[in-house]
Amino acid sequence: MSKIKECYEDGFAEVNGRKYHFCEVTHKDRLKIFGYVQSIQKDLISGVMSFVGDSEYSAIEDLMFSKMTYKDEQLSRVVERGHFTEFGEDYIILATTAMQVFCYPFTKGTS
Numbered sequence: 001m002s003k004i005k006e007c008y009e010d011g012f013a014e015v016n017g018r019k020y021h022f023c024e025v026t027h028k029d030r031l032k033i034f035g036y037v038q039s040i041q042k043d044l045i046s047g048v049m050s051f052v053g054d055s056e057y058s059a060i061e062d063l064m065f066s067k068m069t070y071k072d073e074q075l076s077r078v079v080e081r082g083h084f085t086e087f088g089e090d091y092i093i094l095a096t097t098a099m100q101v102f103c104y105p106f107t108k109g110t111s
Contacts, residue, residue, distance in 0.1 A: 004097070008104040013097045015090045021069045025102055029063055033102045036060045044099075049092060064098045 007013045012021045025033075037044070040051045051057050068075040070083065084091045 004100045004104055005108065007097060007101045008108075013094065013101065015093050015097070016087070018070065018087065018090060020075065020090075020094055020098075022098070022101055023067045023069060025067050029067070030102055030105065032063060033060055033099060034106050037099050037103055044096060052095070060099075061095065064095070064102060067102070068098065 007022070012019050014020075036056060040057075043049070043051055052061075062076060065076040065079055066074060070078050075083075
């Protein structure tokens with residue numbers, strides 16, 4: 001949790017030398033992400049990533065990537081141009097980190 005706290009407080013996650021910045025998220029959007037994370041929590045813990053093909057995940061991914069930037073540009077736009085085709089090794093780490101960072105305000109008081 002300390003790495004997630006660090007990303008939340010610093011406002012960015014560094015993955016393979018690339019910095020992805022987190023933007024402000026409304027409480028309503030944070031709840032959408034949190035609800036989804038709760039529904040896949042067992043899979044996340046066990047490392048099963050089969051949910052990435054689900055339409056519900058796709059909507060959460062769109063939401064998260066619209067609230068992040070890479071090199072000062074909205075990540076969802078960068079992704080449309082093939083960012084993860086070039087940097088596929090960043091995807092799983094970034095997506096799972098982003099879910100936790102966006103949910104951090106709900107969990108920061110727990111141990």
